[in-house]
Amino acid sequence: MTTQPPAFDAQPPEFDAPIKATTRSMAIVEEIRKRDGAGVTELADHFGFSKSTVHDHLTTLVETKYLTRNGDEYEVGLRFLSLGGYARKQQELYEIAKPEIDDLAAETGESAKVAVEEYGRGVYLYQSLGDNAIRTDSHLGTRVYLHSCGVGKAILAHLPEERIEAIVEEYGLPEWTKYTITDEDALYEELERVRERGTAIDHEERIRGLRCVAAPVIRNGDLLGAISVSGPTKRFGDDAYVQDIAELVQDTARVVEINAKYW
Amino acid sequence: MTTQPPAFDAQPPEFDAPIKATTRSMAIVEEIRKRDGAGVTELADHFGFSKSTVHDHLTTLVETKYLTRNGDEYEVGLRFLSLGGYARKQQELYEIAKPEIDDLAAETGESAKVAVEEYGRGVYLYQSLGDNAIRTDSHLGTRVYLHSCGVGKAILAHLPEERIEAIVEEYGLPEWTKYTITDEDALYEELERVRERGTAIDHEERIRGLRCVAAPVIRNGDLLGAISVSGPTKRFGDDAYVQDIAELVQDTARVVEINAKYW
DNA sequence: ATAACCGTTCCCCATAGCCAAACGCACGGT
DNA sequence: ACCGTGCGTTTGGCTATGGGGAACGGTTAT
Structure with a gap:
């Protein structure tokens, strides 16, 4: 048996960087990518963040058009392709x-x-x-x-x-x-x-x-x-x-x- | 004469989104793109932020590998291509x-x-x-x-x-x-x-x-x-x-x- | 030499970002 | 019809965090 490779390597959500909020936002984006779309609760559970925190990050990323939203699923947006x-x-x-x-x-x-x-x-x-x-x-x-x-x-x-x-x-x-x-x-x-x-x-x-x-x-x-x-x-x-x-x-x-x- | 198009439309740095830090970080990324690379002071002047603020954002984005750094120039990294x-x-x-x-x-x-x-x-x-x-x-x-x-x-x-x-x-x-x-x-x-x-x-x-x-x-x-x-x-x-x-x-x-x- | 410019560091303060809890809504099983 | 359970959302308050200003160190140009 071979070890299954870690397909995507997201940054750990807590990371010794000056701006934690940015680190978290990007970790959330990478996790959405890994999961091919995700919702608030799912992400909150994964990271151990509160739902309101995740909600705030997602709202921000949608308002700035880096994520898209289909109902309760958030997806990686094409702005990253740009x-x-x-x-x-x-x-x-x-x-x-x-x-x-x-x-x-x-x-x-x-x-x-x-x-x-x-x-x-x-x-x-x-x-x-x-x-x-x-x-x-x-x-x-x-x-x-x-x-x-x-x-x-x-x-x-x-x-x-x-x-x-x-x-x-x-x-x-x-x-x-x-x-x-x-x-x-x-x-x-x-x-x-x-x-x-x-x-x-x-x-x-x-x-x-x-x-x-x-x-x-x-x-x-x-x-x-x-x-x-x-x-x-x-x-x-x-x-x-x-x-x-x-x-x-x-x-x-x-x-x-x-x-x-x-x- | 025709109006020259706004080649790239960055989000305004201050934006009514819950997480301001993320908005700022991404605005900085977009500005670096617009300028084909930029440094701390240049960006601080552009946005009216203090140099230390910009420095913190840039450090975070480099540590998380979304930007690269050549000397004092920061560049958009290939992680966005991923x-x-x-x-x-x-x-x-x-x-x-x-x-x-x-x-x-x-x-x-x-x-x-x-x-x-x-x-x-x-x-x-x-x-x-x-x-x-x-x-x-x-x-x-x-x-x-x-x-x-x-x-x-x-x-x-x-x-x-x-x-x-x-x-x-x-x-x-x-x-x-x-x-x-x-x-x-x-x-x-x-x-x-x-x-x-x-x-x-x-x-x-x-x-x-x-x-x-x-x-x-x-x-x-x-x-x-x-x-x-x-x-x-x-x-x-x-x-x-x-x-x-x-x-x-x-x-x-x-x-x-x-x-x-x-x- | 010295001035001007860069990025970096430091420290203090206000507030932005965080959490917990409560809320509204839509399903689905009874 | 009803309630339980799941979701995203909203609220409010505490505190850490991200912000600014000023001082620092290094490099380049004059």
Whole structure:
């Protein structure tokens, strides 16, 4: 048996930050997301807050249009998409890599993605589906642990040593599937291999049945992020196929690097 | 001269909501977005808050990972993309229309989009660029006024009468370009035409040089949202071309409606 | 050197945010 | 028809919390 991953990591509701009310409001938003909608009592019970407190927060978030309300269910609103879409647009790598990711998906027929690192996690900025691509749970903005997937390992391998250690320290190496790297020494060896080879390969380490080939995008020694192609073990079991994909991924990464240089 | 549109509408910092701190925090986030990053003093001056207050809010938002910090500049973080991506995925219309929008963009070579209404504004959920598509400023999650663009008018035309009035009342009819409909009677006539024709046409009403053809997506009498194809006046000046596009848009809307019925 | 600017820290006060309890309303079982 | 139970809402009062102002430390420009 594998530990089921904590799909979303909300901030603990009480947190040593100057403005507690904001922390609580956002914790409530994240909990609503986790539950796909929730009501006052439900949330009050979950956090151990009084109903009136939760009610006040929800009212505030609805009045400011960050949440929507259907009857007694509160939902995450699209205003966050507005902020998120802006944040994505601010990421150079998104703008540079997007067209190349589309090409990569079209050429391979699989699913191609770009991701960057933020606060020690990988964040998917864009995904393009080829004709044979399989749908995964990962939607736009999904945040993944860096040790547990292709883009993650490609990113992790090219961060400064002390950041790698800090990240491993902060998040640990939670087990997603039975293939997830959970041993620290094994991880460091793997990262060394990634650096030598130039690509990171993910053998169902995050999702059962899903493999992935990823390559970092680097400019002047600075890591910008990583790109990847992923698909089912069914196809990715064939070494020659994976090899072809790996070359395409690497070639694309180089194209992106060149575009990045003269951005 | 046309009035320059208020690109982003932040909530006023002081707002009659139960939790003022949350309102302030989010107002600060929106202001950072508007300024493409900002510092403590700058924000304190803007809102008339003390520096220590702003500092507390920023510290909280960084600790909870909603903002990032580069030196003395605070930036909108990708955590909002995570929430936004989730909110988008929850929208049925996004899931249903996405593949059709890709096809529409490929067939026309122009830019195709899906949008839904939330709090009286149109929100773009997805955009696909064809080979000749022109890049516009509208990014993912952009919120537009409904009277001023194709998808907006297609949506507005199919809302219940009292909602239309409430929306016009709330937001008014700000002038984006010299072609924007700013007269209430003219708007109601236009909406009637949209209902008769089944498509809404935008002649540079929101952006100079950009035209657009849109159609609503309706299920069981309920409006789900709208889809559109937009392009430069250069090409969209040709009536036959626009007519072809209009038919494609309408056909696509019907396909989406059928898929929606059996979702 | 010195001034001007930034973010940060400190401390005190008013009030904003919190809780508990009571309230209104809609169901649903009896 | 009735009451019990579940929901969200409202109220009021206590106290912690978030606010402001002023002083501090660091960096940059003059």
